Amino acid sequence: MIQKCNHFVLLLLLVITVSIKSVAQKQEDTVVVKKSKLEKFNDFNAKAEALFKVIPVPIYGYTTEAGSIFGLAKSNVFNLSKKDTISKPSKIDGLVSSSTEGRVNVVASSQFFIKENKYQFLTYLFYQKQPQYIFGIGNDVTIDGIEQINFDRIKFYSNNLMQIKKNLYVGIPIEFANYWNIEIPSDSFLYEQNISGIEGGYDVGTGLSGLYDTRLNPYNPQQGVYCLSSLVFHPHFLGSTYQFTNFILDMRKYYNPWLKHIIALQAYTSNAFGDTPFYDLSMMGGSDRMRGYYQGGYRDKALIDSQIEYRAPIWNIFGVVGFFGTGRVFSGYRDLSFEKWRFSYGGGLRVMVDSKHKTNLRVDFGFGEGGSLKGTYISFGEAF
CATH class of the missing domain: 1.20.5 (Single alpha-helices involved in coiled-coils or other helix-helix interfaces)
Structure with missing residues (x-):
């Protein structure tokens, strides 16, 4: 048994x-x-x-003011010299687009790092034919007072920077722009208030800039600090139609709390002094800051805004982000008020299109004013 x-x-x-x-x-x-x-x-x-790396990418976007946007975009990140193993990679971008509301954009931009990061050259050149919406001048205007203004413009900008100490640069910005074919409603507040710029004209300017940048990858920062300050003068003797000065200060900080998760912070301010035309005033909104707002719907001589963005990987080449921002425009720093700050929020998708240089294609969905304003933005590299 x-x-x-x-x-x-x-x-x-x-x-x-x-x-x-x-x-x-x-x-x-x-x-x-x-x-x-x-x-x-x-x-x-x-x-x-x-x-x-060879062919352009078809893109589609949407903003309240432009409608549906169709176009082709191209972006290449590369090392200028194989012998220079210290310099950060350089970048060239291009975009051609048109929209259902009649906007036409042709943009070319570049950022070059040469001789072991001793020199940086940031440039962009664009042509725009676009109807633009404006609510008025100031922070208290509302969307009910919206006006459509049409104009053509071409603009060239270059910031030429030289390293004076590790991560610290000084530079000379150069700017040229022309605004023409300006069409403004006959009963516009621009006529009633005799605002500068209604006849169009030329911007010709130069000045000084300073940059402190400890980021290793400028196109997909994982850590470090970025601080750019610029002061550009537009005097009559250089050929400017209007005599004015633009000041900007852009500060960013990046944290890597765990794994590949990133917390990015940005604070930005700009101020225009002198006889500033309405199309050169400080403008809130756009594809990089206060996403979801018309770029220029709210405008005045001065602007302050800030944002925080959380970036998280999902799987392989895919990631997601969530962001929140706040800001307002005002007539000058002396008139800064902590009332009526506007808010934006949204999220987006990231797809890595260049694994060698960690460069992403980004698709963002931004909202403002309780969701009544919104925008979809497609671009290469991070918003900031």
Whole structure:
């Protein structure tokens, strides 16, 4: 009887062992299949990246003022010299787009780092034909007073920076712009208040700038500090139609609390002094700050805004962000008030299109004024 029991136990153990091996084999097969799918995705992504470096990407966006936006965008991040292993990678961007509300944009921009980061050159050149919406001048205006203004403009800007100490630069900004074909409603407040700029004209300016930048990757910062200050004069003797001065201060800080999660902070202010045309006033909103607001719907001589953004990876090349911002315009720093600050919020998707330089394609959805204002923004690199 005992021998029969022993035979039974041995048989039972044999069955259990075979079952365990069978389950383990199935799990191994499943892992192999999963790895195979991941490898296939990585192979596809590598081919897509190689293709992305050659051909432009079709884009679609939406903003309240422009309607649906269709276009082609191109972005390339690269090292200018193989011998220079210290310089940060350089970048060239291009965009051609038009919208259902008649906007046309042609933009080319670049950022070059040369001679072991000793020199930086930031430039952009664009042509715009666009109807623009404006609520008025000041922070107390409302969307009920919206006016549509049409104009053409071409603008060139270059900030040429030289390193004087590690991470610290001084530079000379240069600016040229022309505004023409300006169409303003005959009953516009711009005529009633005799606001500068209604005849269009030229901006020709230069000045001084300073930059402190400890970021390792300027296109997808993971840590460090960025602080840019610029003062640009537009005197008559250089050819400016209106004599005025623009000041900006842009401060950013990045934290990496755990893994690849990033907390990014930005505080920004600008102020225009002198006879500033309405199209050069400080403007709230756009694709980078206070996302969701018309760029220029709220405008005045001075502006302060700030934002916080949380960036989190999801899987492989994909990530998500959430952001919140606040800001307002005012007539000058002496008139700064802590009342009627406006808020923006939203989120977005990130897709890494250049794994070597960690550069993302970003798609953001921004909202303001309780959601009545909104915008969809597609671009390369982070908002800040």
